[in-house]
Amino acid sequence: MIISNLRYYHIVTFGCQMNKADSERMAGILEDMGFQWTDVLDQANLILYNTCTIRDSAEQKVYSYLGKQAKRKHKDPSLILAVAGCVAQQEGEKILRRIPELDLVMGPQHVNYLGDLLEQVLKGNQIVATEPIHIIEDITKPRRASKITAWVNIIYGCNERCSYCVVPSVRGLEQSRTPEDICSEIKLLEQQGYKEVTLLGQNIDAYGRDLPGTTETGRNQYTFTDLLYRIHEVSNIKRIRFATSHPRYFTERLISACHELPNICEHFHIPFQSGDNDILKKMKRGYTHQRYRQLIDKVRYYMPNASITADAIVGFPGETEQQFENTLKLVEDIGFDQLNTAAYSPRPGTPAATWSEQVDDDIKSDRLQRLNHLVGQKAAENSRKYLGEIEEILVEQENPKENNQVMGRTRKNRLTFFQGNIDDLRGELVKVKITEARPFSLTGKILK
Numbered sequence: 001m002i003i004s005n006l007r008y009y010h011i012v013t014f015g016c017q018m019n020k021a022d023s024e025r026m027a028g029i030l031e032d033m034g035f036q037w038t039d040v041l042d043q044a045n046l047i048l049y050n051t052c053t054i055r056d057s058a059e060q061k062v063y064s065y066l067g068k069q070a071k072r073k074h075k076d077p078s079l080i081l082a083v084a085g086c087v088a089q090q091e092g093e094k095i096l097r098r099i100p101e102l103d104l105v106m107g108p109q110h111v112n113y114l115g116d117l118l119e120q121v122l123k124g125n126q127i128v129a130t131e132p133i134h135i136i137e138d139i140t141k142p143r144r145a146s147k148i149t150a151w152v153n154i155i156y157g158c159n160e161r162c163s164y165c166v167v168p169s170v171r172g173l174e175q176s177r178t179p180e181d182i183c184s185e186i187k188l189l190e191q192q193g194y195k196e197v198t199l200l201g202q203n204i205d206a207y208g209r210d211l212p213g214t215t216e217t218g219r220n221q222y223t224f225t226d227l228l229y230r231i232h233e234v235s236n237i238k239r240i241r242f243a244t245s246h247p248r249y250f251t252e253r254l255i256s257a258c259h260e261l262p263n264i265c266e267h268f269h270i271p272f273q274s275g276d277n278d279i280l281k282k283m284k285r286g287y288t289h290q291r292y293r294q295l296i297d298k299v300r301y302y303m304p305n306a307s308i309t310a311d312a313i314v315g316f317p318g319e320t321e322q323q324f325e326n327t328l329k330l331v332e333d334i335g336f337d338q339l340n341t342a343a344y345s346p347r348p349g350t351p352a353a354t355w356s357e358q359v360d361d362d363i364k365s366d367r368l369q370r371l372n373h374l375v376g377q378k379a380a381e382n383s384r385k386y387l388g389e390i391e392e393i394l395v396e397q398e399n400p401k402e403n404n405q406v407m408g409r410t411r412k413n414r415l416t417f418f419q420g421n422i423d424d425l426r427g428e429l430v431k432v433k434i435t436e437a438r439p440f441s442l443t444g445k446i447l448k
């Protein structure tokens with residue numbers, strides 16, 4: 001359906017890269033329908049909240065934003081209010097009871113059906129779309145936030161059952177896109193001038209195991225490693241990244257492919273969550289800290305200077321001081337380039353949320369602080385290694401704090417600033433000599 005008179009939309013996005021990529025696809029669908037983006041929330045005729053349930057604060061924020069707009073709808077009944085994403089999936093019709101002004105509640109599997117769902121809304125229906133569904137191929141053109149770097153979903157959902165995580169219940173079972181569709185999207189991005197693609201999946205290394213076909217050796221025909229080779233065959237996009245990896249599926253074949261294929265960036269995000277085996281078992285992660293360490297050794301054997309980042313949770317139910325110290329020890333030993341840390345927060349519908357041995361908030365925040373302190377030290381040590389080095393930077397934008405500077409990233413994903421004019425440099429890959437190092441960013445001088 002094409003909207004005849006000009007209508008504005010605004011999307012508020014919470015959460016991870018996956019949600020941001022979903023929002024870009026939904027924006028593409030809305031623009032195909034004739035909606036136009038506005039930055040001004042109160043000017044929008046359609047507001048879509050793409051929600052996240054990983055942290056309680058994000059969930060609470062959604063309700064507070066929605067409350068304000070629900071009041072506006074009383075004055076302007078033509079305003080369309082929609083909630084998408086993980087809170088929508090988890091709460092379903094319950095959100096309507098709390099906020100009856102909503103027109104549309106839709107789970108992440110329904111993103112590519114947004115046009116059809118809105119058609120029903122425009123006919124005056126109130127819609128809840130949260131049932132499991134086969135994700136149709138993304139035929140829309142996402143409205144991408146950047147003209148230089150792009151996200152490409154390769155697998156949706158997750159078949160793991162980590163005891164703290166809501167993703168499997170809100171995003172459903174794994175559904176891999178076909179290699180043909182992924183490669184066509186990447187070729188198109190290359191033609192449009194994109195320089196970097198990040199392949200996305202909740203458990204990206206599981207890619208392909210739901211696709212039909214096996215090889216003579218009994219291996220899945222399309223593993224994630226095969227996909228990386230295929231992408232290199234059909235395109236020469238300069239930088240390829242991927243997230244999120246699961247330590248259990250990160251094979252030596254994959255590591256060797258990353259080493260061999262020139263466009264794969266030497267940056268790997270491999271969450272470990274805890275450095276203690278009993279906690280890992282309760283988390284149902286399916287590996288030990290020894291296995292994790294061996295995996296990192298293997299990555300460093302092939303690529304000694306690879307950047308390693310990860311996610312970790314402190315204060316998981318029952319975590320003792322000693323178990324927390326095992327996490328500190330792992331961080332100390334591995335020396336991550338960056339670590340996303342979080343205090344455990346019980347999520348409804350997950351097994352760990354029902355356990356009685358919840359850790360006190362003040363203990364959690366003390367552990368989080370101690371971990372973050374160590375993370376900062378390790379990141380600073382890693383940053384100092386760049387001093388005097390010449391790095392390839394992909395220039396993305398102007399430094400918002402200093403407009404005579406531009407900013408971009410190294411292949412290893414370190415944010416880097418240097419003097420230059422954004423109009424000349426946007427989207428360029430340039431050589432920069434690093435002159436200053438901070439824990440999570442660098443400053444340098446462009447080489448002519």
Ligand code: SF4
Pocket residue numbers: 158159160161162165166167168202203246
């Ligand atoms: S692998 Fe990741 S997305 Fe899947 S259940 Fe575990 S934490 Fe959640």
